[in-house]
Amino acid sequence: MKIFPGIQIKQLDAYTIEQEPIASIDLMERAATALTGAIMKYRGNETPVVVFAGPGNNGGDALAVSRLLGERGYRVKAYLFNTSEHLSEDCATNRDRLLENSNVEFTEVTSKFEPPVLDKDCLVIDGLFGSGIKKALSGGFAAVVNYINASPSTVVSIDLPSGLMCEDNTYNIRNHIIRADKTLSLQLPKLSFFFAENADYLGEWELLDIGLSQKGIEETFTTWYFTEEEDIRKLIKPRKRFDHKGNYGHALLIAGSYGMAGASVLAAKACLRTGAGMVTVHAPLKNNDILQTAIPEAIVRHDAHEFCFSMPVYPDNYTAVAIGPGLGQSEETATALIEQIRLCQEPMVLDADALNILAVHRNAMNSIPRGSILTPHPKELERLVGKCESSFLRLTKARDLATTYKIFVVLKGAYTVIATPEGNCYFNPTGNPGMATAGSGDVLTGVLVSLLAQGYTSEESCKLGVYLHGMAGDMAKEKLGERGLIASDIAENLPAAWIKLTQSID
Numbered sequence: 176m177k178i179f180p181g182i183q184i185k186q187l188d189a190y191t192i193e194q195e196p197i198a199s200i201d202l203m204e205r206a207a208t209a210l211t212g213a214i215m216k217y218r219g220n221e222t223p224v225v226v227f228a229g230p231g232n233n234g235g236d237a238l239a240v241s242r243l244l245g246e247r248g249y250r251v252k253a254y255l256f257n258t259s260e261h262l263s264e265d266c267a268t269n270r271d272r273l274l275e276n277s278n279v280e281f282t283e284v285t286s287k288f289e290p291p292v293l294d295k296d297c298l299v300i301d302g303l304f305g306s307g308i309k310k311a312l313s314g315g316f317a318a319v320v321n322y323i324n325a326s327p328s329t330v331v332s333i334d335l336p337s338g339l340m341c342e343d344n345t346y347n348i349r350n351h352i353i354r355a356d357k358t359l360s361l362q363l364p365k366l367s368f369f370f371a372e373n374a375d376y377l378g379e380w381e382l383l384d385i386g387l388s389q390k391g392i393e394e395t396f397t398t399w400y401f402t403e404e405e406d407i408r409k410l411i412k413p414r415k416r417f418d419h420k421g422n423y424g425h426a427l428l429i430a431g432s433y434g435m436a437g438a439s440v441l442a443a444k445a446c447l448r449t450g451a452g453m454v455t456v457h458a459p460l461k462n463n464d465i466l467q468t469a470i471p472e473a474i475v476r477h478d479a480h481e482f483c484f485s486m487p488v489y490p491d492n493y494t495a496v497a498i499g500p501g502l503g504q505s506e507e508t509a510t511a512l513i514e515q516i517r518l519c520q521e522p523m524v525l526d527a528d529a530l531n532i533l534a535v536h537r538n539a540m541n542s543i544p545r546g547s548i549l550t551p552h553p554k555e556l557e558r559l560v561g562k563c564e565s566s567f568l569r570l571t572k573a574r575d576l577a578t579t580y581k582i583f584v585v586l587k588g589a590y591t592v593i594a595t596p597e598g599n600c601y602f603n604p605t606g607n608p609g610m611a612t613a614g615s616g617d618v619l620t621g622v623l624v625s626l627l628a629q630g631y632t633s634e635e636s637c638k639l640g641v642y643l644h645g646m647a648g649d650m651a652k653e654k655l656g657e658r659g660l661i662a663s664d665i666a667e668n669l670p671a672a673w674i675k676l677t678q679s680i681d
């Protein structure tokens with residue numbers, strides 16, 4: 176699914192109006208009908224409703240929703256803020272339509288606003304501003320936002336919480352944004368929905384199909400995407416009757432210093448559970464027994480060093496290499512890592528301490544094979560690119576890193592985003608806060624190198640791997656809940672996730 180900037184959403188509206196064709200006011204009616212349906216599912220008509228409408232098309236939607244709810248037996252009070260005496264055409268038409276409708280108690284605010292009582296049983300519909308907002312709300316609008324936010328009422332926002340920008344909220348005024356319990360967004364998600372600092376404003380969000388032109392959506396350029404399960408299913412390669420382990424690659428995992436053997440165990444297990452034909456773990460001597468006991472399916476290759484990685488591995492015997500989980504950052508490890516990166520010619524996976532070492536040996540970035548996959552969490556990314564003031568700026572920097580070095584940057588977290596060498600960004604929907612537990616990232620590294628080893632391209636490995644990893648986490652959550660979930664559970668649930676994903680394929 177595509178994610179468009181606000182400006183392109185406007186163009187898409189215009190395209191739909193012209194191509195369908197449909198009158199702008201009828202498109203608004205279609206949006207309002209979808210919104211009304213969703214609101215009716217959320218709260219029955221015993222709920223008193225108070226609607227706040229702004230002067231633009233978001234306000235137009237809100238006034239149309241007021242009328243439709245009134246017709247369906249809801250007790251609705253609607254306030255239209257027309258303080259600059261300029262309404263969009265469709266907003267004005269909906270005001271007139273509402274005035275003809277005696278079911279709704281309607282007030283047009285032109286100067287002084289006498290706020291209604293908003294108690295806890297009330298449902299507030301926030302239609303002050305949507306995708307057309309250009310700067311932070313201020314003055315009277317900020318006061319209305321504060322009034323709504325201070326109330327105990329449940330708040331549903333139309334399209335996006337008023338005051339929230341579609342993309343960059345770095346310099347927005349945070350307490351001038353509506354805090355919704357639910358956001359009913361029209362057709363497509365907005366980029367700002369994927370950023371942690373906006374979660375409290377959005378509440379739960381849901382997309383409503385308002386029938387914007389599919390052809391228009393297909394033809395409109397974007398660099399942002401929200402991955403869907405059908406995109407992922409298309410990537411999966413079937414297994415054939417006469418296949419043998421040689422067909423599924425041999426992954427090399429360089430991981431786990433002494434005291435961190437667990438990282439290599441988790442990654443190796445995940446690598447095997449993702450389907451690699453063979454896995455070799457290169458590990459310090461001291462970790463041998465742990466690895467051989469914990470994961471008998473893996474081959475263990477010994478470093479000369481007892482405690483850490485010190486000896487680069489010639490990569491030609493392997494189909495893919497991953498390095499980093501639990502590696503440590505000692506001087507000999509840093510030297511060996513830099514040499515290892517030089518030896519590798521094919522895309523590799525770099526995670527955790529490999530990234531921390533690169534952050535202090537920036538020159539080595541130039542030796543990373545094109546198409547390699549870096550999997551930083553936000554802190555690791557900031558070590559590489561510097562401090563970021565917001566998630567939007569962090570995304571921009573992750574993308575710059577990907578395009579500069581022609582690599583894939585997998586920025587981990589809720590809605591993990593994959594930035595490609597071409598500058599595209601794919602947000603992943605799977606995963607849950609139960610995965611915020613030590614070792615989850617090590618599991619992801621194992622998944623990714625496994626897919627690379629099996630012959631998936633780097634881009635396919637990122638999309639499929641991140642999705643599968645999150646799905647395994649979601650399946651673990653179904654059985655164990657979020658709080659007790661640990662990283663091994665994610666690895667253990669990879670087979671179940673595969674089964675679910677391949678149901679109609681195998």
Ligand SMILES: NC(=O)C1=CN([C@@H]2O[C@H](COP(=O)(O)OP(=O)(O)OC[C@H]3O[C@@H](n4cnc5c(N)ncnc54)[C@H](O)[C@@H]3O)[C@@H](O)[C@H]2O)[C@@H](O)CC1
Pocket residue numbers: 185188189199202203206229230231232233234235236263303304305306307308309310311312313316333334335361385
């Ligand atoms: N155009 C269309 O055909 C459709 C649009 N829809 C709705 O239209 C919305 C977008 O409508 P608009 O483009 O009219 O934009 P908005 O309704 O979000 O707001 C635009 C108005 O707000 C003013 N404004 C912008 N920033 C402000 C600020 N900081 N303080 C005070 N005023 C400010 C603008 O000057 C303009 O008058 C969407 O969010 C959606 O709800 C839907 O009706 C679906 C169809």
Ligand SMILES: Nc1ncnc2c1ncn2[C@@H]1O[C@H](COP(=O)(O)OP(=O)(O)O)[C@@H](O)[C@H]1O
Pocket residue numbers: 527552587588589590591605606607608609610611612613614615616617618619644645
């Ligand atoms: N709230 C969340 N929602 C979805 N996925 C999450 C969430 N928290 C963590 N994860 C996932 O768990 C993994 C954590 O990785 P990382 O931070 O590297 O952990 P560690 O270093 O402990 O292995 C990432 O893949 C991340 O996307």
Ligand SMILES: [K+]
Pocket residue numbers: 233301302303304305332333334335336337
């Ligand atoms: K709104």
